[in-house]
Structure formats: C-alpha cells, structure tokens
Amino acid sequence: MEYLIHIAILVSIYSILGLSLNLVVGEAGLLSVTHAAFYGIGAYATALLLTESGMNFFLAMLIGMVITGAIALLIGAVLSRFDGDFYALGSLGFNVIVFSILLNWQSLTNGPLGIPGIARPSLFGFSFESNTSFLTLSLVLLALVWGICTLITRSSFGRVLHAIREDEQAIQVFGYTTTYYKLVIFVLSAMLAAVAGALFASYITFIDPSSFTVNESIFMLSIIILGGLASHRGAVLGAAFLIILPEALRFAGFPTDVAAQMRQVTYGAILILLMLYRPQGLLGEYRL
C-alpha cells in the first residue's frame, strides 16, 4: 500500500509540472524545454531554506516560488523575443545553464553531493511525516494548481494566449503586445513548477542536480504531449501514465538479469506506438 501511495505522490508532483508546462506549451504554443530548470530552482530554494534556516515548509515554498518567478522573469524577457524552433533551442540552453550552476556553485548547492536530510512539511503543529498525509498535501496543492490553471485559461488573458498559439502576427495586428503575454505566462508557469520542486525536495528528502537535467524537461514535455496539449485532464492523465507505466513494468515478469533493461525498452516501445496511433495525445485539442 505504501508503494501505491508513493506512486500517487509522484503522479501528483508530475501532474503539477504537466499542468504548469501546459500553460506555456499547450495554451501559448511555445515549445519550452526548460521546465526542469524551474522545478530545480524551486526544489533547491526550498531545500536550502529548510535545511539552512529551519524555516516552515510553506513559507519556504512561497519564497522559492518568488525566487523562481524572478529568475523566470529575467530569462523570459530574452526568450519572449523568440518563437518556434529558436524558442525551443534558447530555452534548452537555459536548462543547461541552470544544471551547470546547480552542479558547480558548490558553496551554495553542495554540487554533485546534493542536499540530504530535507525536512517534511509541518503546519500548526501537524506534521506531514507519513506518506498518507503527504499525499493529501500533494493532492490539495495539485487541486490549487489545477484551479489556477483553469482560471488562467478561461480568462480573457487565456484567450489572447490561444490567439498567439494560432497566429501570433494576426493578434499583433490587433494591437496586442504578444511579448508581454508570453512573458507573463512563462513566469506563472515557472512559479507553479517551483511548487512541484518544493514537494519533491521534501518528499524524497534528498536532491541532487541529476534530477533537473534537460532529459527531465523532455520527460515533462512527453507528459503533456502524450496526455494531450492544452488539456488539464490530459496533463494529469499523461503524468499518471508515464509514472505508472515504468512502475507497472516492474511486474511484467522479465527475467531478473535483464529486467531493468527490458523495462526501458518496453517503455520506449509503448511510447512510440502511442505517438504512432494517437499523435494528438490521449485527450489533446492541439498538435505541435
């Protein structure tokens, strides 16, 4: 049972990442390959505040979100001037930079050794020490993030984002400064990714830079492409699918010698088949 709760917690963390990335990729049509960077900044900010100053988790998470937002604002100001393939490459570069900083700024981040012993959250004397209570917390935060995302996509702001996705030049003709819209959604999405980072850090209680590589960003993109772009349910379904699938494959009965390798191969094969037969994703409304 503990194992199922563990998987459920991972699914909710990755659902938050999927939902937030969907704002940029699905709603605004910007192929961002840097989400793991913000996930990482959020995780490190929270972890450092928790271990160094013993601050409350929720306060640390909020500060982590602000820090992540501020960094996203700086980098977004540059990225918003790009579109299409250039946007993808530029954002990828940013992910590489963040990874290198996490790895090399050793006096702050402890480099490749990572930060162990991160505390679990507690609120008004109630500690989220057990996995069941942590799952409840993750689900509450997931619901909040879902609410925020719904609010954004249903607003007039969200409709402008859709317009940018469909035809950026057309909406510019109507006098909208698209750069500004792209920047705002980028920052919002990064701040929500920091929530997932904070949850991950305090759940595993150990982080190191290897969890925040470009590969991780691509994994998050896979979640929303598989689940279906611009669909909230798709993001959650994609996260559930991509987290549960490799875990379920542990029980596929491969011979123990090659089980780990066969899991990877089968995982890849299933993804290829899905993309072949359902290129718009499970629930998608928009294709890249």
Place this chain on the structure above:
Amino acid sequence: MTGKIWTWIAVAIVVIGGGWWLLSGSSAPKAEAGPIKVGFIGPLTGDAASYGIPFQNAVKMATDEINASGGINGRQLQIIYEDGKCGTAAASAAQKLISIDHVQIIIGGFCSGESLAAEPITTANKVILFSPGSSSPKLTGISKYFDRNYPSDSLPAIKIAQLMTQKGLKNVGVITETSDAAVALRQAFVDEFQKLGGNLIADESFTTGTTDFRSALTKIKSANPDAVYVIGQTPASDELIIKQMDDIGLKTQLFGGFELFGGEKMLQDIPNLLEGAIYMEPSLDETATTTKSFIDKYTAQYKTFGGLPTIYAATSYDAVYIIKDMIEQYGMNTDVIAQGLRQLKDWHGAEGTLTIDQNGDPQFQYAVRVIHNGKVENLK
C-alpha cells in the same frame, strides 16, 4: 471522447491494481519457509550502468555460490534486482522492494545519490541498507540501519593532506572533477590541509567529459605550486590532465585522487610523466587466496569488470556473504542485525579484512603508492 478517457483510466487502474494485487497477494510477508528475499539497488541503466552491471554480476555470483552450497539455514537466497539509475529513482525502487517484496535487507545503493535517496525509506521501515559502493562522507552515521563496506572518501584525502604537510609541501594546487566522489574527496582534503597550515594556492574544477584542461592548468602553473593534486573520477581524465600538464611545462610533485590513478593503461601510456606520483588506495591484496579465487572465477564467468575497479567488485561480492553471515548469526530481526553489523570485526572476504565502526563505516587499510620506473611501489 469521454468514453475514451474512462477507458484509459480503467486501463491505468487495472495495470497498477492488478500488479499490486498479484504480487502482494501471492507472497505472504515474513514467511519462514521458501527463499529468503534480499533487495538490490544499483545503476542498471543509464550512464553509470558500466558500474552497475559488474556490481550485479558480482552479487549474482556470490548468490549462486551460496545457493549451490545449501543456502542460508537451509533456505535459498533470492535477490530481487531493481534499477536505481544512480539517483533519486532509488527511492521508488526501495519503496517497491519494501512494500511489494517485503524484503528486510537491501544491498545497495551503489551511487551515493541512490543510498541518500533510499535511506529515509529504508530507515522508516527498519530495513537494512548495506552499500558496497557509496563513498559520500554524508552517509557516515546517517542511520543505524545503514552500513557500508566501502570507505568514505574523506579517509584517503585526510591522509594525503597529512602526507603533504609531512613532506613540507606548503603551497598546493588542486584540480577536481565535479562528480560526487571527487568533490567530496576535495572537500575533505581542503579542510584537513588548511587545518594543518597548508595553502591552497589554486583550486580548479572541470565537468565530466572535459578534454581540454590547459586554461585551468595554466592558472595553476602561474601560482607556482609545490605540488598538484589531481582528483579526476576516471583514469581517462587523469591521463589527459597529466599529458597537458607536460604540454604547458608544469612540472611538480603529482598526487592522485583515486585508486584508479595507477591504472594499467596510464602506466603503459605515460610512465615518464607519472614518475614519482603518489596516490592512495584501499590495500587490496590481489594475491590473497580469497581475493584471487574471486577475481579468477569472476573473470572466467563474466570476462571483464567493465568500468568497475576490482575493489568495488570485491566489496559487492562480499556484501552478499556479510548479509548471509548476519542472517545465520542473528536471524531476520533487523534491529539485531543492525547492531551486529557494527560489531563486525576482522571479517575475512575478497576485499581483505573488514571491521565496521560505530558509524557504519568500514575501517580500511590504505596503502600509499608511488610510481617508480613505470611500476607501482609502496611509499617508504
């Protein structure tokens, strides 16, 4: 459209639910009959698989030997292998081993990141985590359920610092790879060296995969050091660094970070440049009977240790036998085994003689080696 959603949700539920039910339902926990299940976490896929596969092989070899000679207390030993991917994926692996397979002992993780991610879960469940490869100093005394038979990185670094001070080498330059083991080694070295009054006059680092070190080395050269301490994770980068030191004319006393420093390939390629270089390694006597028979049998069966230094293969192999001895001596009570492991004294295996201290770290004999005329000798 909605029909499709429900189909997918149903599929997901069937897959996890079914898997969970099948495996948890069929295996009654803590059965006194049937095989003894022990978990394994190592980097079986990804970049570190070149360590993980030989690790798995050595563990498998020991398990087969134990089972062929009657098992543990008449029960067969069954190892359940899970992939830790050299990082936080080890948390999922540990959780699965504990709640689905009901293991009470896990051999692993191999990478320090795996052990650090799995340890909170194993400790919470009072499961023994026994690592034959994690060397991070952060794991020292982390939990009463965590022990290892591979030493912490801080040990050799402290000895090198003392040796430099003894030799009167006051101004030292360091070049470090940004990998967990190398960074930990550097940190322990710097702390000890500065405490002893040494000056760190150049402190350079490089990321894994770098091939041009000239600018870092030029900086070190301009500081005019008495000695240079090269801490690369692999012999390949060490060799490139030493060659390029020669290119730019940086000639000084060399120190090497890891046991790989005196690797055969390096000795063949650049014997002249290595003349007088000093490094430390856990003293593995490859001619001792147990060690030799392990190496011979392993190479006969699997041909090569891959990227894994022999010492790690020996500790991996020994880990299984240590677990066997513990179960035979103390039964399956992990609290008792945890205490028993810390009382392990002069245990004899392929890695030589092992004693585990009160922090769960092994007391290892280190040998100081010096390279002379293209051969490795003990420093007098």
